Amino acid sequence: MCYSAQIQADYRKYQRQFGASVSLELFVELFWERRRRGDWSKLPKAMLAPFASPEGEAEQRAAELITAAEREQTTALEAELFQQKTRLAGAERALATKPTKKAQNDQRIATDKIQRAQRNLADLHRSELLPRDSRVFPGYYAPVLVVRDGQLTVIPMRYQCRLPGWTAAMERQKPGTYNARKDNLKKAWRQLYGYQHGILIVNAFYENVTRHRLEHRELAPGEKEENVVLEFRPEPQQDMLVACLWSVSKGEEGEADLYSFAAITDEPPEEVSAAGHDRCIVPIKPEHVPAWLQPDARNLAAVDAILDDRNQPYYEHRLAA
Template identity: 65%
Template structure:
């Protein structure tokens, strides 16, 4: 499963290198909705920063939304920081007094952690320079996905967790793993999208959860508990990977706004990923297959499988993620 990935959020690159246009309307709608429903942090910082400098009337509206959304989010983090600092001061006063309590000790521990978290979030929000984590996505987070409509490539913001056709939010909660579409299930679980709605997410690296003993190529020793490790996989040579995706649009969704969502296709891993302890891998397609992938023929699924099989095959170097 591709549990996390570092995306390409440079929209000029989509336009310059792939001839795509940016669906500003979809970005405006998303930014408005995430401001209202408290989901602003689900939009990666790199995605927001790309619209910081306005271009055209819609661009000015987006830049305004980014500035306002960041300011509102900063106010929330500051309020949390102030509240936890008060909680910490109260707990420390009790602990320094004649009758320290277990509750005060627990409040001190919790407040200390929450103060650090609030400060870190506030610093990340206000930081000017971008770092790698600003473009990293997880299930439930939004990313730019390139699709094709009426012969035109379009970049649309989509949630990394696909809501399948006919699903409601309640059904979706029962199946939280729909951010990945297994190759061997494309005609079964994903049959309404495979051959119909294809997209591409541009990724620089990806991350996976693995068991430490599997990463080290050994069995658990008696009494040893299984330990999770997050590995970072980098293609060699370094490159932008055109990850094959399936997407859906749920009209109206839950709040009256159309929900665009997607999943990355995964397949059996190359030897180096398997040796690192993971049994799935994303599918980066070759540039010469982009047109055929984005405009699929539902009556010729074999041609689509052929694109998946004739994928780009970089070597994936790995290390423990920071």
């Protein structure tokens, strides 16, 4: 499965490359919804960056929501810092007079939380983008290219697809729907395959593998499995147009509609399999993008052929930082 990916998070890249329009009203709805929930963590910093220089009313509204949310986050983080510094000072006073396990735990926990809050504050106010600012995990949001009302459009969507007819409770029971297995597209994904296709621009992807499989050996007697995360990048470096399926679920009263997507995965090429992983994303060729985004559900053989005639770069791998 595609555990996470480094994406092209700037919607303007889609505009330049595909001549697509951007659903700015859905960006505004998303930002409003995440601010209302008090959860800004699922929005990659690189996806917010284009709004630093807004053009037009919609972008200005989005920029105002981002500024307000960042101000609220700053206030919350500064309050957390004050609280944990007070806790740390109390623990250190206790340890100086009569060491206790509680004081030791308070010292350790407060120190960890202070460091985390300081990192988050630094990230919040940092203007220079880093590679990790474009990395998405299940539950995060990303710009996805689709055809809506006959027009190429970029829509912000959650990376974990809520299938048609599902509720939030049903989704929690099956949390793996951020990937759509190619051998299951005409079964579990039949309501979307051939109907609602998208493209996500990906630069690299990350997978969980066990160390002994990576090292091509059996577990030693008494050895426990150890998980490591590998970064896979295409060689030569390139943007990959990853095939996706998407859905939209009606929001409850007072809530925005949920746009969500899944990346299609298939059996891996030899170099990914040799690194210990059994799935791989499916990058499609640029010449297939129009047909992929406007599929004919009556001719799934033609849609299958697009996935089979995929772009096949060689994937270099390394331990993720």
